[in-house]
Amino acid sequence: MKKLGHTVDVLKQKLYDKEYKLTPQRRVVLEVFANNPEKHLSAEDVYDKVRETYPEIGLATVYRTLDLFAELDILQKMDFGDGRARYEFSESEVHHHHHLICLKCGSVTEFEDDLLEALEAVIEKKNHFEIINHELKFYGYCNKCR
Amino acid sequence: MKKLGHTVDVLKQKLYDKEYKLTPQRRVVLEVFANNPEKHLSAEDVYDKVRETYPEIGLATVYRTLDLFAELDILQKMDFGDGRARYEFSESEVHHHHHLICLKCGSVTEFEDDLLEALEAVIEKKNHFEIINHELKFYGYCNKCR
DNA sequence: GTATCTGCAAACTCTTTGCAAAAAC
DNA sequence: GTTTTTGCAAAGAGTTTGCAGATAC
Numbered sequence: 001m002k003k004l005g006h007t008v009d010v011l012k013q014k015l016y017d018k019e020y021k022l023t024p025q026r027r028v029v030l031e032v033f034a035n036n037p038e039k040h041l042s043a044e045d046v047y048d049k050v051r052e053t054y055p056e057i058g059l060a061t062v063y064r065t066l067d068l069f070a071e072l073d074i075l076q077k078m079d080f081g082d083g084r085a086r087y088e089f090s091e092s093e094v095h096h097h098h099h100l101i102c103l104k105c106g107s108v109t110e111f112e113d114d115l116l117e118a119l120e121a122v123i124e125k126k127n128h129f130e131i132i133n134h135e136l137k138f139y140g141y142c143n144k145c146r
Numbered sequence: 147m148k149k150l151g152h153t154v155d156v157l158k159q160k161l162y163d164k165e166y167k168l169t170p171q172r173r174v175v176l177e178v179f180a181n182n183p184e185k186h187l188s189a190e191d192v193y194d195k196v197r198e199t200y201p202e203i204g205l206a207t208v209y210r211t212l213d214l215f216a217e218l219d220i221l222q223k224m225d226f227g228d229g230r231a232r233y234e235f236s237e238s239e240v241h242h243h244h245h246l247i248c249l250k251c252g253s254v255t256e257f258e259d260d261l262l263e264a265l266e267a268v269i270e271k272k273n274h275f276e277i278i279n280h281e282l283k284f285y286g287y288c289n290k291c292r
Numbered sequence: 293g294t295a296t297c298t299g300c301a302a303a304c305t306c307t308t309t310g311c312a313a314a315a316a317c
Numbered sequence: 318g319t320t321t322t323t324g325c326a327a328a329g330a331g332t333t334t335g336c337a338g339a340t341a342c
Contacts, residue, residue: 020321021315023321024315044306060324063306063307079227083306083331084306084307123246127246127255128292129287130292132286133284133285134282136281137281139280141278168342169297171297188331189332203298206300206301206332206334209332210297229307229330230331298338299336299338299339301335302334302335303334303335311326313323315322317318
């Protein structure tokens, strides 16, 4: 589990910087991610988990909060091609991690990678393209399903 | 432009193998891809282009045809995170190509890559995951927008 | 001829938006 | 106090489905 106190402080600061407010709903959404650090949660997942402690929240609020957190670079929005967005803590500065997506059971596993940096430089030069972020996904069959 | 005759023959065979029929609608959808070989077409794009020669087609038929072609491995379904699926000729056996997606204008450029094969083998061993396909995307700013 | 395929309209899923009441600062 | 934020319900985008008639083989 993440050190929640520190995480809340970071949120508070980032909200304050842009004149946003710290509401209980936002705090609870943050807690959900702190308590589920290695999961890739969809809006619906977050909604269900938030309602365990804050039953009166609306789904629209969850969507708005997720958007806000992505804008503040607290969360990273991802897309695994199954028609719903997923979110996880944004730690892009630390190290890149990518995803193994099982075509049978849909499970998503992470793996580490620092090998892409070299390729990135080549691509930038060759294509005159300024790279901000990259995303690498492998589709196939996980250990259980192969 | 692709050699359409050959392409149609491949389609015919693949349909026949699974007891599907070759209809004018399916043929026209195939033509659209043959005439737009380096584009990443959405269902709506295909619909608009098909209607130029076959105005009475329904959007649902386009969706069903794209699904079918993806199942037959004639097309590859892709997702660039903008909320609609894109399709292009499946040529995964030939060489992998990946995508540069501009965060400002949304343009999608392809680039070649054969460097990932080595990484793939390592990942398979380490994670006990059988890789079928991979997808690499770089997000950033294209030459015009940087 | 018969099973597949089509167009249409309605349904479905995920996400966004408008609005008046409520809450953060 | 004022501005932001909320919950609700309705709308929106993309996609899928049910059905009766049409078509490929």
